[in-house]
Amino acid sequence: MKLIAATWRRFTLAVLTAVLVVSSFAIFTPSAAAETHTIKLGTDKGMLAFEPAKLTIKPGDTIEWLNNKVPPHNVVFDPSGGEFAKALSHKQLMMSPGQKETTTFPADAPAGEYTFYCEPHRGAGMVGKITVEG
Numbered sequence: 001m002k003l004i005a006a007t008w009r010r011f012t013l014a015v016l017t018a019v020l021v022v023s024s025f026a027i028f029t030p031s032a033a034a035e036t037h038t039i040k041l042g043t044d045k046g047m048l049a050f051e052p053a054k055l056t057i058k059p060g061d062t063i064e065w066l067n068n069k070v071p072p073h074n075v076v077f078d079p080s081g082g083e084f085a086k087a088l089s090h091k092q093l094m095m096s097p098g099q100k101e102t103t104t105f106p107a108d109a110p111a112g113e114y115t116f117y118c119e120p121h122r123g124a125g126m127v128g129k130i131t132v133e134g
Helices: 002-028 079-088 119-124
Strands: 036-041 054-057 062-067 073-077 090-094 100-104 112-117 127-132
Touching (some): 036 054, 062 090, 073 079, 073 119, 079 112, 090 100, 090 119
Parallel strands (some): 036 062
Antiparallel strands (some): 062 100, 073 090, 112 127
16 A cells, blocks of 8 residues: 555656646747848849838847948838837938948837838838838
8 A cells, every 4th residue: 555655646746747847848938039130221233222121020020221232321210100110210321331220129019010211212212111010
């Protein structure tokens, strides 16, 4: 009888340990890592456009703006997006090809569409859109 009771306790302890280990993975596993996306300012063919002009991201992701062709360029978010959109802008002109700026969308970024443009080339159609998924 003592042998059965000892075996049962060991089995119960082993099952409890396994449950605790598995549940700790579920609790402490970090959410999906944020990504970095590159948007070129000016296409490889020298057109006045963002490449890509449309991008879907998740909160926490970063956009790397790469000054590519036909500078100067900058990135200004449409003010209709409020203070949040204004804070994402890089109004300073990038003069040299290869220059980079980054914009990180905070983890609590509101879902929605955000229009951006290059001030010197907005009239030429250099406009883009970022969609933040909810």
